[in-house]
Amino acid sequence: MSTLIAERHPSDSLFRADRLPHIWCPGCGIGPAMHAFAQAMVESGIPLARHVCVSGIGCTGRVPGYLNMDSYHTTHGRAIPFATAVALVKPELQVTVYSGDGDLFAIGGNHFIHAARRNVDLNVICINNFNYGMTGGQVGPTTPMGARATTAPFGNYEQPFNLPHLAAATGAVFVARWTSLHLRQLKQAMLRAMKKRGFTFIEVLAPCPVGFGRPNDIGDAMEEMTLYRERCVVDPGAPLESLGIDLREKDHPITLGNFVDIERPVFDPLAMMRPAPENNAVGKRQEGQ
Amino acid sequence: MKGEPAVLTGQHFLLGDHACAEGALAAGCRFFGGYPITPSTEVAELLARRLPEVGGLFVQMEDELASMAAIVGASVAGARAMTATSGPGFSLMMENLGLAVMMEVPCVVINVQRGGPSTGLPTLVGQADVMQARWGSHGDYAIVAYSPASPQECFDLTVKAFNTADRFRIPVLVMADEVVAHMMERVTIPPAEAIPRVERKRPAHGPEGNGFLPFKPDDDLIPPMVHAGEGYRVHFTGLTHDERGYPALTAPAHDRLVRRLVDKVRLRESEIVEYEEYCLEDARVVIIAYGSTARSARRAVGLAREQGIAAGLLRPITLWPFPEERVKKLAERVRAFVVPELNLGQISREVERFTSLPVLGVNHAGGAMMPPEPILEAIREVAG
Numbered sequence: 116m117s118t119l120i121a122e123r124h125p126s127d128s129l130f131r132a133d134r135l136p137h138i139w140c141p142g143c144g145i146g147p148a149m150h151a152f153a154q155a156m157v158e159s160g161i162p163l164a165r166h167v168c169v170s171g172i173g174c175t176g177r178v179p180g181y182l183n184m185d186s187y188h189t190t191h192g193r194a195i196p197f198a199t200a201v202a203l204v205k206p207e208l209q210v211t212v213y214s215g216d217g218d219l220f221a222i223g224g225n226h227f228i229h230a231a232r233r234n235v236d237l238n239v240i241c242i243n244n245f246n247y248g249m250t251g252g253q254v255g256p257t258t259p260m261g262a263r264a265t266t267a268p269f270g271n272y273e274q275p276f277n278l279p280h281l282a283a284a285t286g287a288v289f290v291a292r293w294t295s296l297h298l299r300q301l302k303q304a305m306l307r308a309m310k311k312r313g314f315t316f317i318e319v320l321a322p323c324p325v326g327f328g329r330p331n332d333i334g335d336a337m338e339e340m341t342l343y344r345e346r347c348v349v350d351p352g353a354p355l356e357s358l359g360i361d362l363r364e365k366d367h368p369i370t371l372g373n374f375v376d377i378e379r380p381v382f383d384p385l386a387m388m389r390p391a392p393e394n395n396a397v398g399k400r401q402e403g404q
Numbered sequence: 405m406k407g408e409p410a411v412l413t414g415q416h417f418l419l420g421d422h423a424c425a426e427g428a429l430a431a432g433c434r435f436f437g438g439y440p441i442t443p444s445t446e447v448a449e450l451l452a453r454r455l456p457e458v459g460g461l462f463v464q465m466e467d468e469l470a471s472m473a474a475i476v477g478a479s480v481a482g483a484r485a486m487t488a489t490s491g492p493g494f495s496l497m498m499e500n501l502g503l504a505v506m507m508e509v510p511c512v513v514i515n516v517q518r519g520g521p522s523t524g525l526p527t528l529v530g531q532a533d534v535m536q537a538r539w540g541s542h543g544d545y546a547i548v549a550y551s552p553a554s555p556q557e558c559f560d561l562t563v564k565a566f567n568t569a570d571r572f573r574i575p576v577l578v579m580a581d582e583v584v585a586h587m588m589e590r591v592t593i594p595p596a597e598a599i600p601r602v603e604r605k606r607p608a609h610g611p612e613g614n615g616f617l618p619f620k621p622d623d624d625l626i627p628p629m630v631h632a633g634e635g636y637r638v639h640f641t642g643l644t645h646d647e648r649g650y651p652a653l654t655a656p657a658h659d660r661l662v663r664r665l666v667d668k669v670r671l672r673e674s675e676i677v678e679y680e681e682y683c684l685e686d687a688r689v690v691i692i693a694y695g696s697t698a699r700s701a702r703r704a705v706g707l708a709r710e711q712g713i714a715a716g717l718l719r720p721i722t723l724w725p726f727p728e729e730r731v732k733k734l735a736e737r738v739r740a741f742v743v744p745e746l747n748l749g750q751i752s753r754e755v756e757r758f759t760s761l762p763v764l765g766v767n768h769a770g771g772a773m774m775p776p777e778p779i780l781e782a783i784r785e786v787a788g
């Protein structure tokens with residue numbers, strides 16, 4: 116007779132079961148996206164012991180703590196420089212930064228653009244829930260125009276970042292945007308990022324019913340998901356500058372896809388110590404001169 | 405390209421900043437993350453050339469927030485890692501210094517003190533970051549801070565800083581000052597095998613099996629350290645955590661953790677504290693001075709003795725932990741203390757905590773080296 120109830124979930128060993136229950140609210144979009152990441156790690160074929168996850172602070176920053184892997188929950192905004200050093204010291208590791216929109220693009224924005232410029236061998240996954248979830252729904256650098264937040268009680272009047280455009284412009288070699296509803300595509304994008312050397316960026320739009328959905332009359336998680344489903348179009352060829360998100364206009368699409376997939380030299384502090392032509396010194400001295 | 409060896413054995417005529425850099429290399433530092441700032445820049449400049457030559461990593465980060473985060477990251481991946489900075493940059497490093505304390509990640513920070521607050525005197529000497537070194541990051545913690553008074557000590561104490569950091573799993577500070585960092589003197593670098601080396605304590609068992617507790621301390625209150633990618637699947641967090649490394653956000657868990665982090669250093673203070681004594685045997689007046697100011701104090705001792713005043717010098721080599729037992733002991737038989745420093749009274753307060761004798765500060769906000777004369781004047785005043 117076969118057992119009807121599995122004692123363990125197939126992905127149990129990927130999670131720290133002894134840490135459950137998690138801190139996330141019902142309907143939060145972080146959990147499904149974390150699950151996609153766990154699956155991508157398994158499917159990557161890279162042994163789990165070689166995956167490392169680093170985060171900053173926030174609801175999303177708690178992701179690494181629930182994954183049964185080497186995980187580092189650092190300070191607000193500083194996951195990228197921390198992870199940069201881990202990746203440089205142990206290049207054989209697959210290092211992923213998993214953090215929130217505020218963490219990566221407000222307090223940590225400077226680190227993001229420089230790591231992208233350098234093309235550090237890092238995967239950055241940003242859960243964009245359009246607000247600072249952990250601190251209770253404040254406005255942030257990705258809050259859409261007009262949206263209400265506890266610190267934007269009359270509606271947000273600041274132009275938000277278009278994250279894929281920012282990542283591409285600053286040098287990321289792989290750039291994608293999916294939602295916590297598009298888990299299969301998200302996992303595929305994560306797999307692609309893990310296969311690539313260099314700085315990759317995936318934006319994941321995810322509901323935060325508590326901090327964003329309710330104050331903006333979107334409703335609970337189901338309704339926020341419905342909004343994404345109705346507004347989303349998959350268009351990997353869309354011009355990067357058209358990828359801004361505006362929830363005010365009903366016909367303004369939320370464009371998803373894998374937008375950038377290019378190759379360029381990966382950050383290597385020892386590049387100039389390697390024999391030419393691997394290095395790319397300006398004004399190389401001629402041999403024998 | 406073949407460069408010089410990591411340990412530059414021999415006699416050299418070195419800048420204090422360069423001696424710090426050579427000390428780091430000799431200690432096995434293989435990661436430097438930093439951001440240029442006077443008067444510490446020469447540390448970075450030398451390492452930018454020397455580290456790659458020995459297969460190490462030099463990264464000029466985008467700022468000091470990143471620099472400090474990077475050395476903590478490099479260290480959890482297994483490298484001996486360091487940064488060097490000065491006043492404004494030191495302020496920016498404070499939050500992640502606390503992260504290193506909380507995660508118990510060894511690393512070394514060199515702070516070449518200049519005049520503050522704010523941009524202050526970028527090129528001129530100060531000693532006013534001494535209390536920031538002790539208390540600059542939020543929360544309670546213990547710290548070790550060395551104070552070099554010569555380029556030779558810049559070398560020796562940087563080596564020592566790495567060993568202390570690894571032994572206790574803490575960040576260690578080298579609190580140089582502009583005068584010491586920019587002076588050139590003879591520095592003797594011993595053969596590689598004579599460079600003292602204390603290794604990080606590592607787990608006794610491999611990652612197989614369950615139940616490994618990455619933050620369970622041994623009797624010395626220090627947990628063995630595991631590095632990224634070794635298969636232990638550890639969690640490090642700046643949140644208050646339990647022995648598994650998991651967040652434990654309760655009052656008892658917090659008190660237990662913070663006490664251990666402080667006690668692992670405090671209970672070993674006698675093994676960490678270092679100082680130098682000069683003419684103390686018969687001294688009636690004791691000068692307590694550190695860094696470049698100790699050089700002037702030594703001269704003041706000589707001048708006082710020429711005038712028949714039994715003066716002596718206690719030079720703390722560790723500012724933190726402060727040599728309080730030595731001060732208490734001296735207080736039993738001397739008349740007074742004189743504390744010259746390039747700030748408006750920081751270590752003098754510390755001295756006051758351990759004696760009821762007169763403690764006379766000789767203070768200048770910084771910008772020039774302390775001359776011996778005002779120190780001598782203070783000695784004469786308290787000698788009566």
Ligand SMILES: Cc1ncc(C[n+]2csc(CCOP(=O)(O)OP(=O)(O)O)c2C)c(N)n1
Pocket residue numbers: 172173174175176191214215216217218219242244246247248249250255
């Ligand atoms: C230096 C610092 N400033 C502020 C905070 C408070 N804080 C914690 S999380 C957070 C915002 C997190 O927002 P986001 O990165 O979008 O993550 P989310 O919670 O939405 O997943 C803030 C401001 C902090 N922890 N550290």
Ligand code: SF4
Pocket residue numbers: 138139140142143144145174175244248249322323324325326
């Ligand atoms: S506040 Fe928002 S982001 Fe945080 S757990 Fe709740 S739903 Fe998720």
Ligand SMILES: [Mg+2]
Pocket residue numbers: 173215216217242243244245246247248
């Ligand atoms: Mg957010």
